[in-house]
Amino acid sequence: MPAIIETSHLRSASYGLCPGARPDFSPLNRPDLSLLIEQNRLLHAHAVPAMETLYQQIVNTHNMVILTDAKGVIVHSLGDDDFLEKANQVALRAGVTWSEESKGTNAIGTAIAEKTATLVHADQHYLAANHFLTCSAAPISDYQGNVIGVLDVSGDQRSFHKHTMALVRMSALMIENQLFSATFENAITLHFHARPEFIGTLMEGIASFTPGGRFIAANRNGLFQLGLSFAALHSHTFSSLFGIPVSALYDHYRTAVPGLLNLCMHNGVRVYGRAELRLANGAQALTGNNEITSMPPVAPPVPKAPQRLSGLRYLNTGDPQLELVIDKVNKVLGRDIPILIMGETGTGKELLAQAIHNDSPRAMGPFVAVNCASIPETLIESELFGYEDGAFTGARKKGAVGKILQANGGTLFLDEIGDMPYGLQARLLRVLQERMVTPLGSGKSITVNVELICATNHNLRERIAKGLFREDLYYRLNGLVVKLPPLRERTDLETVVNKILAAESGGARFTVSAEVLQLFRQHKWPGNFRQLTNLLRTAAIMAAGEDEIGMRHMPDDFLDDIGTVQERHAVVSTERMIAAGANLEEMEHTVIVKSLEAHGGNVSATARALGVSRNTIYRKLPGLK
Numbered sequence: 001m002p003a004i005i006e007t008s009h010l011r012s013a014s015y016g017l018c019p020g021a022r023p024d025f026s027p028l029n030r031p032d033l034s035l036l037i038e039q040n041r042l043l044h045a046h047a048v049p050a051m052e053t054l055y056q057q058i059v060n061t062h063n064m065v066i067l068t069d070a071k072g073v074i075v076h077s078l079g080d081d082d083f084l085e086k087a088n089q090v091a092l093r094a095g096v097t098w099s100e101e102s103k104g105t106n107a108i109g110t111a112i113a114e115k116t117a118t119l120v121h122a123d124q125h126y127l128a129a130n131h132f133l134t135c136s137a138a139p140i141s142d143y144q145g146n147v148i149g150v151l152d153v154s155g156d157q158r159s160f161h162k163h164t165m166a167l168v169r170m171s172a173l174m175i176e177n178q179l180f181s182a183t184f185e186n187a188i189t190l191h192f193h194a195r196p197e198f199i200g201t202l203m204e205g206i207a208s209f210t211p212g213g214r215f216i217a218a219n220r221n222g223l224f225q226l227g228l229s230f231a232a233l234h235s236h237t238f239s240s241l242f243g244i245p246v247s248a249l250y251d252h253y254r255t256a257v258p259g260l261l262n263l264c265m266h267n268g269v270r271v272y273g274r275a276e277l278r279l280a281n282g283a284q285a286l287t288g289n290n291e292i293t294s295m296p297p298v299a300p301p302v303p304k305a306p307q308r309l310s311g312l313r314y315l316n317t318g319d320p321q322l323e324l325v326i327d328k329v330n331k332v333l334g335r336d337i338p339i340l341i342m343g344e345t346g347t348g349k350e351l352l353a354q355a356i357h358n359d360s361p362r363a364m365g366p367f368v369a370v371n372c373a374s375i376p377e378t379l380i381e382s383e384l385f386g387y388e389d390g391a392f393t394g395a396r397k398k399g400a401v402g403k404i405l406q407a408n409g410g411t412l413f414l415d416e417i418g419d420m421p422y423g424l425q426a427r428l429l430r431v432l433q434e435r436m437v438t439p440l441g442s443g444k445s446i447t448v449n450v451e452l453i454c455a456t457n458h459n460l461r462e463r464i465a466k467g468l469f470r471e472d473l474y475y476r477l478n479g480l481v482v483k484l485p486p487l488r489e490r491t492d493l494e495t496v497v498n499k500i501l502a503a504e505s506g507g508a509r510f511t512v513s514a515e516v517l518q519l520f521r522q523h524k525w526p527g528n529f530r531q532l533t534n535l536l537r538t539a540a541i542m543a544a545g546e547d548e549i550g551m552r553h554m555p556d557d558f559l560d561d562i563g564t565v566q567e568r569h570a571v572v573s574t575e576r577m578i579a580a581g582a583n584l585e586e587m588e589h590t591v592i593v594k595s596l597e598a599h600g601g602n603v604s605a606t607a608r609a610l611g612v613s614r615n616t617i618y619r620k621l622p623g624l625k
C-alpha cells in the first residue's frame, strides 16, 4: 500500500472510525446546503465549465465528477450515477461530507489532508463500505496556496482507468488558473514560459503586479518558474523579477502590434511573456511614468464571478437556428472577418461575442465591450479613441487609453452599433480601414490590431434609409451577419431553463414542474434571456428547501403578464361559451377557474388579475379553501 494511504489509515483509526462501520451519507439540510453553495459560489462558477469538459471525456465510463469545498463537502456533482446502487447514489450528492474525519481514507479527504492529488482505489478506502469505489482527487488552491476545494472523479472500481488522475489534475489546474485570472482586476498579469508555444497552455506561469509594478501573486507554475516562495516574492517588483521597468512594458503595448516579450528573469533564465494590462485608470499606461517609489500594502483582491468562461460549445444547447449560427461563426473564426450579430434585446448577443472571442486564436488577448447606446454621445469619442493630456476641459490630467487601443491584440465588441452617432461613424470607419487610431488631442497615430464584432437590435438598412447610419460603414461591418433567435422561437427552452437554474442555484438540483414549463413555452419573453434568468433566480430563492419549482414560486408580475394573456384567451372561449348558450354565472365561474389555474392556484394573484377582492373569489368558488 502506498505510504500516503498507510498514513491516512493511521489517521482514520485515530479519528475512532471502524472499517466495518456503516458510513453516514446523510447530506446537509437544505438551508445549510444553500449556505454552503453560496459560500462557494465563485469556486462553483469557475469549476463548472471545467467539470463539464472533464465529464465529456469520461462519459459512459460509470464515473461521476465531483466538486467539494475545502472541508470535503460535495458542492456539485455531475455524471452517471447509474453505476451506484440506490442506497449508494446518495453518497455522491451535494451536501454529503467526504472528509477523512467522517469517511476515513478516501481520495477527497486524503487530498485535503495531504494537500496533494490522491488516488484511492477499491480496498485502499478505510471503510469497507467504500471498497466498490475508485476515486482520483486533486486539491484546488487559491493564489496564496490555500486549499479551497477538491475536484474528484469517482466510479465503480472495475472501471478504473490510469489516465483519470492526470485528467483530474489538469482540470484542477485549469480551475485554479481561471480563478487566478479573475482575481486581479486593476493589475498587470504576465503569462510566461521559457518556451513560447507553452504560453496560453496549462503549463504557463502567471504572475500579477499592481499597476506600479509591485508583485501581487503567482500561480503554481509561476512560483515554480520563478523559483521563489510566495512569501519571498512579496518584496519583489516587476523589474526585479523580469529585468525591465514596468514603464517599458507599457511602452511595448502602447505603440506597435505587440509581439511576445523577451524577458530575463532574476535567476538568469530567459522567458517569453505576454501581458494583460487590466487597469482601472487607463491613463497610467500613456504616461509611462509608473514606477513605484514606496511599498504600500496591497489590499486582498476579491475574485469576480466568471461571466465569460463560455465558448461556443456551451451555447449550443440544441436549438437548430442557433446551431446554424454557431456553424457559420466557427467557419470564420480567426479569419479577420467582421461579425455582425443581430437580435432582440437579451438574446445573448454579448455572450455570443464573448464566446467567439474565447474560441478564437485571440482568446488570450483582451475582450473589450462598448455599449454605444449607453455612453452619452459627447463621451463616445473619447471613450473609444482615448485622449492625451488635457485634450479637453474636464479631461483627466494624464489622458486615457481609448477602448479601441485597450482591445489591441484582442476583440472589440461594439454593442448597439446602430446607436453610434453619425459623425463618429466616419471616424470608426477610418480606424477600421487604416488600422490606426489617433487619440483626441494627439498628433500621433497608433497602429491597432483588433478583431471587430458588432451587435444591433435595429434594422440597420432602415437606419441607412433614414440617413442615420452610414452605408459604407455598414458594408465594412457585415462580413458575416448572424441573427440570434428570440427565446420564444427556441426549441431548447427546457435545456436552457435547466442550465440557467443549475448556474443560478449554485448546484442545488431543482426540477421545473410541467405546468411552469408549459407557461414558459407560451410566454413571449420580451426581455428574452435577461428576463428568464432574473425570473429563475428569484424562483430558485423562493423554492429554497424544495425540489421542484412550481407555479407558487413564480413572481407576481410574471403571473400578471401571463394572466393578461390567459384572460385574452378566456375572452375567446367566452365567445364559444355564448355560442354554446352558457349563462352569465357559468361564464363567470369558468373565467375564475381558468384564471386561478393560470396563476397556479394563487388566490391573491388571481384576484389582482381579475380586478376583484380575494373575498369575491372565495365567495364565487365556495369549494376553494
Ligand SMILES: Nc1ncnc2c1ncn2[C@@H]1O[C@H](COP(=O)(O)OP(=O)(O)OP(=O)(O)O)[C@@H](O)[C@H]1O
Residues within 6 Å of the ligand: 315, 343, 344, 345, 346, 347, 348, 349, 350, 351, 352, 415, 455, 457, 496, 500, 529, 530, 533
Ligand atoms: N444562452 C444563454 N444561456 C444562459 N444565459 C444567457 C444566454 N444568453 C444570454 N444569457 C444571459 O442573458 C443576459 C443578457 O445577455 P446579453 O447581454 O448577452 O444579451 P444582449 O443580446 O447583448 O442584450 P442587449 O441587446 O440588451 O445588450 C445575460 O445575463 C446573459 O448572461
